Amino acid sequence: MTTKSEIKQKEIKQLTYQDFVPENEVKWCPGCGDYSIxxxxxxxxxxxxxxxxxxxxxxxxxxxxxxxxxxxxxxxHGIHGRAAAIATGLKVSRPELSIWVATGDGDMMSIGGNHFIHACRKNIDLNILLFNNRIYGLTKGQYSPTSRKGMVTKTSPYGVVDHPFKPIALAIGSGATFVARTIDREPKHMQEMIKKAGAHKGLSFVEIYQNCVIFNDGEFNHLTDKNTRDDNLLVLEHKKPMLFGKEKDKGIKLVDFKPIVIDLNKKENSIDDVLIHDETDEIPMRAMMLACMAEDSNLPTPIGVFRRVYKSTYDGDVHLQLQEVNKKYGKGDLQKLLTSGNTWEIK
Amino acid sequence: MAKEIKKLESVTVRFAGDSGDGMQLTGARFGDTTALSGKDIATLPDYPSEIRAPAGTTSGVSGFQLNFSSQAIDSPGDQVDVLVAMNPAAVKVNIKDLKKNAIIIVNQDAFDVKNLKLAGYEKNPLEDDSLSAFKVIPVPVTTLTKNALEDSGLSPKEIVRCKNFFALGLMFWLYSESLIPTIKWLEEKFEKQPEIKEANIKVLKAGYNFGDNTRLFTERYKIEPAKLEPGVYRNVSGNEATALGCVTASLLSNTPLFLGSYPITPASEILQYLSKYKNYGVITFQAEDEIAGITSAIGAAFGGSLAVTTTSGPGLALKTEAIGLAVMTELPLVIIDVQRGGPSTGLPTKTEDSDLLQAVYGRNGEAPVVVLCASSPKDCFYMTIEAFRIAVKYMTPVILLTDGYIANGSEPFKIPNVDDLPKIEVKFLEEGREFYPYMRNANLARPWVKPGTPGLEHRIGGLEKSHIFGNVSYDSENHDFMCKLRAEKVASVQKDIPDLEVLYEQEGKLLVLGWGGTYGAIYHAVEKARKVGMKVSQAHLNFINPFPSNLGNVLSKFKKILIPEVNLGQLARIIRSEYLIKPIQFNKVRGLPLKSFEIQSKILEILSEENNDNQK
Known part of the structure; x- marks a missing residue:
């Protein structure tokens, strides 16, 4: 005899890729990184x-x-910048739902920055996928808060003057409990990151480097081109040394609190000098250091899970408090509430 | 010597002092006691937006006005019969509102050189004849408080802080009210600080006994209980009534309440009250900003909650785009705007009714919403419930306008029997073979489907959707159709709201038409005008969009229409454009409710012009 929950289990297992494909046509530009996501x-x-x-x-x-x-x-499909706030209201009122926020560098890092940092701070159990192409695509090619300094775009014909945001650092600094990065051209790696984000209880943030073929094509070529990829990409693995390069012969070493690259082919360097990645480290220092590496041309760009720690979730705590207050005062009686305070009767 | 007790019909009292003197609390205690002893009351707190403005200055004066009566009343009174002034600045600020021969009870001790200078007095008004039009009763409140608490063991600072209870005790004596409710209140409030509790009770009694023993007062007064409808009553402020309305709507609809809100004066109290009601299944989310307040509520509405957001004018401006999203996604959402003086930050703690056009029109695109308003503190309860009823029945955002005056003001509220309140029907679609997100029922409402319902997965959002099917659609004919359909849906709410009632003659020379918080002032103005023989009728709107279906007919029955408003003519503008008539306006934006005698003068002016015209 199968129990009800077993039947449910079976049904869930039967879900496939096809179950999530709708009838309507996908209308991104041909070759857009969004298709991969x-x-x-x-x-x-x-x-x-x-x-x-x-x-x-x-x-x-x-x-x-x-x-x-x-x-x-x-x-x-909300309004500009407000996805995290809409998702927050939904999650807090319906904690049993699995909510996935799809957003971009303009939507979440610029107009929606406030909602993003507060969702991270409150550790709301959302999964946020940031499609970071470092450009405003839908408005046709203006620079974004993650565009590199000097980048020439429609609104920066002489080069971007702004300093860019580091989304990973922003997420860690704001208190996100799961922070990861992946790339549109690394499907297997992306699947792993999405899976881990989905399994994490608390706010999961995944920055996805995504190529905009029309307005910022090739932005991440150094990380995706097979000739340069291995020398520029550091794939983080939990409890493993931070090694990269085709032969995994380069490592990250910490000297005076600064990461440097060491060549393991050289005699003076040993594998023991290489930093070990620990995504569960409560202290965010190392994760923060990794978050800043992408901007340094002397260092590889890390992908993988930067941080995965446990903290109670806002939505969970809200419902815990509801239960506690219910236990303490009993289920509310509306007539009693209306009649509370000083009352008098007129006959 | 027992003093003579004189019976009065109604009295308007104002407590005034520094914003740190506890005047709001003193006024509220006085109001609760008079209400408990059966008077009808209406209150008007008036305080600066600074929490502690420079002590002793006129900008720091905080006041609490209260009208209590043996007759039914709806306004806190135009002019003050008794002013309790804790310092010179309080006299200076309030003198313009006093009736001739009004009593001024002053804390004589505060009239020292420093305070006189801070208030801008060159001479002590107690010593010259500048207050000769009034009955000034100087009482050394600070000294008497100190004397009473000599042995209390409290610090000098703590002792002086009790002085408002001396003034309160004295006022209870003067109006023959009981000390018991205040003593009970002190016992609860300071349960954990027995020495503070005892000190305040002692000072309260000292104030009461002072009245009996002093020769300063030759008479005292009594107001008989008002003849209100039978029932159990409590005193409520508009904000409290609004919060209770939210919880009631939630229970009447059997749907959990979600409030997304950001603190803003004068609406924050609604969030404060609702955050207490967790055992009623209420979720309150104090958001990071106004936009998150409303968008989180939209998210919760999508999830199947009874969703609400509360704010004031500047916040409503920030929520504008999101209201459009709720219009487009056709989700039920209540937006409560407790209006205050604008534009911009304006007068945060002062009342104004100047968000009407913002509520009705202030959005991009053709974005109709239902707009309701409440006309008194207790009316906030019923209009809040009405807002939710319409929102869920028609799947539409509803804006409810209240204002700082009725939100902070209070009046007796006849507690309804919950079982007598009509249920609000909420039906979630749970299955459907032929389901499309923009199918419509007879009310033109689309189905409300909770995420988590198997088989009914669908997508909605701010992009235009195709009729019935709900796919993104840029089709020009479809957009034209959908815009008209949304407008028709909101307009059709008209069939579901009561006709506008006209008080007194149903046709004639003059109708005074009002909306929202001006009800009490207009009611009294019309009543007084009629007492002296003027033929004038009154009608008051609770529904602005859509208007009641008989409004056009009502307007056509009167030769002239007077619209008094606490703005520069916003309802008048809408009436002009909708009905092509030219109403007479009466507009004051002083951060205060309208005064009924001013409306009365306007009525007189119009009717005498009318008579002159007829004679010519």
């Missing part, structure tokens, strides 16, 4: 053991934010 999410969600109807995709505005229309789940 969509495909990896559609591949991973069936594996999370969650009923299909419990998934909700929420977004703001921008190319990335069309995402909910392309997922055959419940979806909410």
């Amino acid at each position: 969509l495909a990896q999410v559609q591949r991973v969600l069936p594996e999370l053991g969650i009923e299909k109807e419990k998934f909700v995709c929420v977004s703001g505005i921008g190319c990335s934010s069309r995402f909910p229309y392309y997922m055959n789940t419940y979806g909410f």
Whole structure:
């Protein structure tokens, strides 16, 4: 005899990639990195053991934010920058839902910056996928808060003057409990990151380097081109030394609190000098150091899980408090509430 | 010597002092006691936006006005019969509002050189004849408080802080009110600080006994209980009534309440009250900003909660884009705007009714929403419930306008029997073979589907959607159709709201038409005008968009329409454009409610012009 929960389990297991593909046409530009993100999410969600109807995709505005229309789940396409706040209201009122926020560097790092940092701070159990292409795509090519200094765009014909945000550092600094980075051209790695984000209880933030073929093509070539990839990409693995290079012969060493690259082929360097990655380290110093490496041309760009720690979630605590107050005072009686305070009777 | 007790019908009292003198608390205690002893009351707190403005200056004066009566009343009174002034600045600021022969009870001790100078007095007004139009009763409140607490063991600072209870005790004596409710209140409030509790009770009694023993007062007064409808009553402020309305709507609809809000004066209290009601299933989310306040509520509405956001004018401006999103996604959402003086930061603690056009029109695109307003503190309770009823029935955002005056003001509220309140029907769609997110029922409402419902997965958002199917659509004919459909849906709420009632003659020379918090002032103005033989009727709007269906007909029955407003003519503008008539305006934006005698003068002016015209 199978129990009800077993039947449910079976149903969940039967979900496939196809279950998440809607009938309507996907309308991103041919060759856009967003297609890869969509495909990896559609591949991973069936594996999370969650009923299909419990998934909700929420977004703001921008190319990335069309995402909910392309997922055959419940979806909410919000207004510019507000995805995290919309998702927060949904999650706090319906904690059993699995909520996936699709957003971009303009949507979440610029107009939605405030909602992002507060969602991180409160550790709301959301999964935020940041499609970072370092450009405003849907408005056709203006620089974004993650555009590199000096980048020439439609609104920076003489080069971007701003200093860019480091989204990973911002997330860690704001208190996010799961912070990772991946690349559109690394499907397997992306699947792993999405899977881990989905499994994490608390705010999960995944920055995805995503190529915009039209307005910022080749932005991440040094990380995706097979000739340069291995020398520029540091794939973080929990409890493993930070090694990179085709032959895994380069490592990251900490000297005077600064990361430097050491060549393990040289006699004076040993594997024991290489930093060991610990994504569960409560102290965010090392994760913060890794978060700043992408901007340094002398250092490789890390991808993988930067930080994964446990902290109680806002949505969980809200409902815990509801239960506690209920236990303490009993279920509210409306007539009593209306009649509370000083009352008098007129006959 | 027992003093004569004189019966009065109604009295307007104002407590005034430094913003640190506890005047709001003193006024509230006095109000609660008079209400408890059966008077009808209306209150008007008036305080500066600084928490502790420079002590002793006129800018730091905080006041609490209260009208209590043996008759039914709806306004805190135009002019003050008794002023309790804790310092010279309080006299200076309030003198313009006093009736001739009004009593001024002053704390004589505060009239020293320093305070007189801070208030801008060159001479002590107690010593010249500048207050000769009034009955000034100087009482050394500080000294008497110190004397009473000589042996209390409290610090000098703590002792002086009790002086408002001396003044309160004296006022209770003067109006023959009981000390018991205040003593009970002190016992609860300072349960854990027995020495503070004892000191305040002692000072309260000292003030009361002082009245009996001093020769300063030759008479005292009594107001008989008002003949209100039978029932159990409590005193409520508009904000409290709004919060209670939210909880009630949640229970009547059997749907959990979600409030997303950011603190803003004068609306924060609603968030404060609701955050206490956790055992009623209420979730309050204090958001990072106004926009997150409303967008989190939209998220919760999508999730199947009874969602609400509370704010004041500047916050409503920030929520504008999100209200459009709720219009487009056709989700039920209540937006409560406790209006205050604008534009910009304006007058945060002062009342004004100047967000009407913002509420009705202030959005990009064709974005109709239902707009309601409450006309008194207790009316906030019923209009809040009404806002939710319409929101869920028509799947639409509803804006409810209250204002600083009715939000902070209080009045007796007849407690309804919960079982007598009509249920609010909420039906979530749970299955459907042929389901589309923009299918519509007879009310033109689309189905409300909770995420988590198997088989009904769908996407909604701010982009235009195709009729019925709900796919993103840029089709020009579809957009034209959908804009008209959304407008039609909101307009159709008209069939579901009560007709506008006209008080007194149903046709004639003059109708005074009001909306929102001006009800009490207009009611009294019309009543007084009629007492002296003027033929004038009154009608008051609770529904602004859509208007009641008989409004056009009502307007056509009167030769002239007077619209008094605490703005520069916003309702008048809408009435002009909707009904092509030219109402007469009466507008004051002083951060205060309208005064009924001013409206009365305007009525007189219009009617005498009318008579002159007829004679010509």
